[in-house]
Amino acid sequence: MPYTAEMIFTGDELLRGDGVNTNQSYLGERLLDLGVFATRSLCVTDDLTAIVPAIRESLARTPLVLVLSGGLGPTDDDLTREAAAEALGVPLEHHDDLLDLIRERFASRGIQMSPSNRKQAGLPRGAEAIPIAGTAPGFTITSGETLVVALPGVPWEMKEMWEGTVEPLLRERTGTGQGHAVRRIRTFGIGESLVAEMLSEFEWRGGEVEIGTKASLEGLAIILRGPATPQGQARLDGVQKRICAILGDRVFGVDGSGLPEVTGEALLRRGLTVAAAESCTGGLVAKRFTDVPGSSDYFLGGVIAYENAVKTRLLDVPEAVLAEHGAVSAEVAAAMAEGVRRLLGADCAVSTTGVAGPGGGTDDKPVGLVYIGSVVSGVTAVEELNLFRTRQQIRERAALGALDFLRRRLAAQMPED
């Protein structure tokens, strides 16, 4: 019998569509990493007559853990404390020490606590307060076999409490022998069906190491799960090593950082600077580089050459090359990368030119055709991408594709040991 979890989210804003419930996907993934399967997730209005029966019904199904999220603030709509107490049949108790903590929190921000915050110092009898991240205290309380966890709805507060307090508790409950270990092999530029083919020698389900994939804009992760025992970890090591060998330079990391961070670190370790010349991505390559704090150590800047005149005047793309091959061509991508490297005095460069759509495609050069260029160690290289879906998806893929191309060229031309 697998460990299960249920979640109850309170908040009319989630039901009115004033935002998507990112807490649910975060919690679902974190739970799965602990070997716990979320089987139900409910959003209800801020109303005791809805929340109390929902908690009772969930407890009757005896999940390992029931997560309550939201409803811990100071307003009349914040009812999770009352609802949990009522559903569990215990009184709410006021905790002066908790009130002091909340008051200190406010004071440290130079704000005086309002009288309405007093209710946040109430806990169902038997509950343990979770150390405060923001100003809304969470709590845990046991009901039969189920650990009930109440967390704020604000994502960063919720995550801090989850990772700091709830996960360690759940690891204890699931026991080391039952613990799950997870590895995420991070790739870019290969799709799910190709990966399935390349990894067809493995048993994906039902074996000792379970293999899955998770596709996102940032690339495809191959997720390995298995018992966290010493033998289990050794098996995971073995499978991870074989998969990394098969996928080769498409793997940019295991667990850890995303592609922009990994590419930045590859530049930093080699003491190199980079510049970007962008047409179809229109600033997205630079955005991806500069998303990373500290990127000014290697990213000098770039030129967005949306108009062809900018390509010729600023980046010295020869008019003849533009005329002969067109703006969307390998030749122009190469000239753009070389031009921006010279212009900004960088060690390396990347470039993009393509048809992002929805208009502008031809039979020869359809929407989604993108050339990315790179200069590494004085060597210019170009790669052709054939992307699809929407304008935004084509642009995002092309921008990350440029970073990934630079990463692969650095590894190929300037290998580390």
Added chain:
Amino acid sequence: MPYTAEMIFTGDELLRGDGVNTNQSYLGERLLDLGVFATRSLCVTDDLTAIVPAIRESLARTPLVLVLSGGLGPTDDDLTREAAAEALGVPLEHHDDLLDLIRERFASRGIQMSPSNRKQAGLPRGAEAIPIAGTAPGFTITSGETLVVALPGVPWEMKEMWEGTVEPLLRERTGTGQGHAVRRIRTFGIGESLVAEMLSEFEWRGGEVEIGTKASLEGLAIILRGPATPQGQARLDGVQKRICAILGDRVFGVDGSGLPEVTGEALLRRGLTVAAAESCTGGLVAKRFTDVPGSSDYFLGGVIAYENAVKTRLLDVPEAVLAEHGAVSAEVAAAMAEGVRRLLGADCAVSTTGVAGPGGGTDDKPVGLVYIGSVVSGVTAVEELNLFRTRQQIRERAALGALDFLRRRLAAQMPED
């Protein structure tokens, strides 16, 4: 008694965290626009023993509409047809005409239908098929007072069916007299508490026009809701007009397009081109401009001057100005905008320089301090922003702030009519 809706989403992927449930927020907002309040939203595993009771319990609460989303595909995990039939106590019936439609859908894509798709032609007795958007047919069926609607989980297929079939049905059920009209007054650069203060003369709740706000990265929308009767529309017109007058140039539109589109249209109508010089936003201003298809008609390109040497060499920011005022200053923002306008030969220009964090802040120039510059009609102007939260939020706000500043300068210096 207000009209209520409930939603049941099936799909283990939603519970495992392999994506966020954007369908829920979409449906919640669309329902509210019809005057229907979503009171519960449940995600359950793909399991009849979970889905059937969930449907029955929902029907017992007699919402106006119960939306089932997901589980309409051809695999063994797709159980919504069976679950709805069982919960409603009717048999599943096979429809040859529906199977023909599915077969045609596949054929039109050059794909032969697989035998597994046959089950998609089944409907609970009494159900009406919803015209197919993709290859998964949806359906509607009435149970007592409740309209049960089954839609695919794929967002674009779901939306097409919702807007094409379900909304008209719901408009009929809620009756014209009950229909809701909605206006969204779109603003940028003012927060919820300031808006609440500026609009304190209005009765926000309980009046004939209900007023609410929705904050997002793209700005703050003031949402007006009221009956869709002629008198109701006239009242909405009146409130809209008064609010727009109070909020002045912070309003960039009512309903309709986002800020990048509105700014682009303002340039297009005046026949002007624009260039961008970016420091802290690192490409985001250009990205926002070029997100819009057709932006090449007015956006020439830009320079990302992350390193100071790029600011001086390419943008002609005087070394003395950098030395005296620092890179994050009104003077440098002005010089960057003027420099990029000259360099690219554009009519107008915008610029950004600031401290995006998390490091790099000082007492004088804290994280979140951003200067945005503009050149319109030969006149240079600079605005100071004091932003907060994360690096990404500061960068996104600064980039949209630059577009908005340009929009307001265009309106002020080159008024239309």
